[in-house]
Amino acid sequence: MPYQAEYIWIDGTEPTPLLRSKTKIIKDSVTTPPIWGFDGSSTNQAAGESSDCVLRPVFSCPDPIRGGANILVLCDVLLAQDMKPHPTNTRAACEKSAKKYAKQEMIYGIEQEYTMLKLDGTPLGFPVGGFPGPQGPYYCGVGAGRVLGREIIEEHTQACLDAGLMIEGTNAEVMPGQWEFQIGAADALTVSDHMYVARWLLHRVAEDYDVVISFDAKPAKGDWNGAGAHTNFSTKAMREDYKAIEKACIALSKKIDLHVKNYGHDIESRLTGKHETAPYNKFSFGVSNRAASVRIPWQVAKDGKGYAEDRRPNANVDPYTVTRLILDTVCGAA
Numbered sequence: 001m002p003y004q005a006e007y008i009w010i011d012g013t014e015p016t017p018l019l020r021s022k023t024k025i026i027k028d029s030v031t032t033p034p035i036w037g038f039d040g041s042s043t044n045q046a047a048g049e050s051s052d053c054v055l056r057p058v059f060s061c062p063d064p065i066r067g068g069a070n071i072l073v074l075c076d077v078l079l080a081q082d083m084k085p086h087p088t089n090t091r092a093a094c095e096k097s098a099k100k101y102a103k104q105e106m107i108y109g110i111e112q113e114y115t116m117l118k119l120d121g122t123p124l125g126f127p128v129g130g131f132p133g134p135q136g137p138y139y140c141g142v143g144a145g146r147v148l149g150r151e152i153i154e155e156h157t158q159a160c161l162d163a164g165l166m167i168e169g170t171n172a173e174v175m176p177g178q179w180e181f182q183i184g185a186a187d188a189l190t191v192s193d194h195m196y197v198a199r200w201l202l203h204r205v206a207e208d209y210d211v212v213i214s215f216d217a218k219p220a221k222g223d224w225n226g227a228g229a230h231t232n233f234s235t236k237a238m239r240e241d242y243k244a245i246e247k248a249c250i251a252l253s254k255k256i257d258l259h260v261k262n263y264g265h266d267i268e269s270r271l272t273g274k275h276e277t278a279p280y281n282k283f284s285f286g287v288s289n290r291a292a293s294v295r296i297p298w299q300v301a302k303d304g305k306g307y308a309e310d311r312r313p314n315a316n317v318d319p320y321t322v323t324r325l326i327l328d329t330v331c332g333a334a
Contacts, residue, residue: 002026003069005033007055008200009077012044012088015265016215016316019200024073033057033073037080045077045088053086054078059193064162065204072163074197091192094320094327098188101331105236108191108323109168109184109307113227113315114202115219116149116177117212123220124148124211125176132176135225139174148177149211156198156205157181163201165194174225174275184232188327192319215316218269226270226277227315233326234307237334242304244334249285249294249308251333252326256283259329262321264314271312278311 008021020043024036040046040053055075063070077086085092116124125132125148137146153170160167160181168182181202183195199215206213218226237244252259260267260280271280278284278293285294285308287301293312300306313322 005071005073007073009075052080061163064159090320094324097324097327104331107185109232111182111230113180115214117214123177140171156202159201188323195319217266217314225275229313229317231310248330253283264317
């Protein structure tokens with residue numbers, strides 16, 4: 001029996017690309033999803049007079065929404081003229097760095113924060129024309145009035161599990177209507193592929209509840225936490241020797257601008273030095289310090305080995321870009 005394959009890709013919208021998808025019906029005799037095409041002039045990826053772009057499958061998994069033999073197919077985008085990576089294809093550059101530094105065995109875990117919005121753009125839990133009670137009871141909270149959108153969380157988590165994604169956990173975050181899930185630990189390409197499919201599933205699940213998922217860095221102005229994508233990273237050397245962790249932090253301190261400029265749109269509004277952040281234009285690292293650019297967990301310091309957490313990336317960061325930059329900076333300095 002033919003099955004449905006949902007082809008998912010990242011478009012060319014600026015300053016933050018969007019996820020797109022469309023369905024291909026595939027004969028049951030076809031076991032490997034073929035390349036496909038789309039109208040790039042409708043996704044900010046081509047001009048109308050030469051609009052064809054190519055979708056190349058890079059990762060597939062069971063479709064937990066449709067069930068059965070149906071699948072989700074994550075694709076990167078190629079130019080139809082020569083089948084080379086499209087300028088918006090950040091996966092290709094990540095793959096190049098991953099191959100270059102493969103011997104250092106870098107792995108990542110990404111903590112994806114996001115905010116649930118009503119259709120009018122206000123966060124869940126924010127009354128019309130007003131504000132909820134101040135931050136305090138919402139983080140990892142329980143109970144009506146403190147936690148909102150749990151039904152979406154439960155459905156999304158199960159969908160990720162059914163799809164075979166490397167989801168590690170979920171929790172309510174500091175601001176009302178704000179949540180987090182974690183993907184990892186895995187190499188740069190795997191963690192990024194799984195994160196994009198998990199993001200697509202989150203949008204898709206929330207769609208049924210008329211809830212908008214926002215990855216904006218600062219969805220509510222004022223005395224509210226922003227939304228980040230804290231990126232935990234660890235080379236083989238870091239997992240064996242604490243000195244390698246400090247060396248990695250020092251390497252990151254030498255390329256502040258490069259990382260911050262590519263860690264997501266509107267990062268200055270989030271990295272202010274308040275709300276558990278370090279200033280965007282300064283670099284610091286420390287043990288158990290959530291106000292540092294890079295935090296070294298206390299258990300890591302105690303064990304004398306492990307990983308570090310780059311707390312600067314925005315919720316809207318491109319996983320392929322953040323993992324590539326950390327690879328290039330940390331492994332390039334090793």
